[in-house]
Amino acid sequence: MDLIVLVPLLLIGFFIIIAAFFTVKQQTAAIIERFGKFTSIRHSGLQFKVPVIDRVAGRINLKIQQLDVIVETKTKDDVFVRLKISVQFQVRKEKVYDAFYRLENPRDQITAYVFDVVRAEVPKMKLDFVFEKKDDIAIAVKRELNEAMMDYGYDIIKTLVTDIDPDVQVKAAMNRINASEREKIAAEYEAEAERIKIVAKARAEAESKRLQGQGIADQRREIARGLEESVDVLNNVGINSQEASALIVVTQHYDTLQSIGEETNSNLILLPNSPQAGSDMLNNMIASFTASAQIGEQMRKDNVKREARERKEKRELPPSTDLPESGYDDDL
Incomplete structure (x- = not known):
């Protein structure tokens, strides 16, 4: 009978001794109460409490924690916007008592303050400034939370x-505006590139025309020099300049016909190209040169007569009475 009573007593004593010891994890604080009244705060490691009398009322996490709060509000330009605010907070070791006993639900408390600050700050800004001033919003939230949560033993690390x-x-409207703005900038760059290409092309064409004109001028200069030498040779054999020029033109005409005949794939037609054309061309050119010489001679004679008449009229003019006596010339 004694053994039957002793075994249960030993078991009860064993469990009581085991219950007297407990462990606290790293970065954690345990709250010890005795008959419902706060006794002490225990930190990491193996801890002892009075069995049955003392109990672990709760544990506080001392690590940095993060709370994400989504707030929907309206901007100054009447645009509804959702902001996600991340709050990083930590329980201060020296304020574990306040964090455990003074605040029932710290996350709800932090959420309420975040809502209050964001809905006070964002309606003062237009939507574009909300994106630009998001750091200012975060600073305002942290300042307000620090002032409110410090008394409860919480430290706001960052918002x-x-x-x-x-x-x-x-x-969608903002994306369209952004796309339109980028298209506008792209169009301006494309227009500028096209203008540069047009200017460069115009400069290249101008330079090409200048060089082409210079080449044509050099070519004609050499042709004229060659014709001059040909005329001098023909003059030496008794052919005057007009006949020599006509003969050279006719010769070039037949040379051209010969070169056309040598080109089997040529579509060029030289008019006139009949056998009588050379003789007619020669006669027409001689007649033209003769008529031109006669007209030139007549014009020269007319100019001589006109100049003689003008000199005669000038000599017959009376002296001007408007001139002063000192300026009068008796020879007039």
Whole structure:
């Protein structure tokens, strides 16, 4: 009978001794209460408490934690936008008591402050400034949270605006505006490139025309020099200049006909090209030169007569009475 009673007592004593010891993980704090009243705070390691009398009321995580809060609000230009605010916070070791006993749900408290700050700051800004001033929004949230949560034993490490999501229709409109702006810039660059190409092409054509004109001028100069030498040779054998020029033209005419005949694939037709054409061309050119010489001689005679008449009229003019006596010339 004694053995039957002793074994249960030993088992009960064993479990009581085991219950007296407990462990606390790293970066964690345990709250010890005795009969419902706070007794102590235990940190990492193997800890001892009075069995039955003391109990672990709770544990506090001392690591840096993150809470993501999504806030929907309206901007100054009446655009609804969703902001994702990431809050990194930590329980201060010296404020574990306040964090455990003074605040029932710290995450709900932080969320409420984030909503309050964001909905106070964003309506003051237009949508474009919300994107530009997101760091200012994060700083305002952190400042407000620090002031509110420090009394409860929480330290706000950092706040970040990690996402800004406007309404779907507004986002589509912004994308169209951005695309239009980029197309405008692209069109300006393309127009500038086309202008540069046109200017370069015009300069190249101008230079080509200049060189072509210079080549034609040199060619005609050499042709004229050759014709001059040909005329001098013909003059030496008793052929005057007009007849020599006509003969050279006719000779070039027949040379051209010969070169055309040598080209089997040529579509060029030289008019006139009959056998009588050379003789007619020669006669017409001689007649033209003769008529031109006669006209030139007549014009020269007319000019001589006109100049003689003008000199005669000038000598017959009376002296001007408007001139002063000192300026009068008796020889007139």
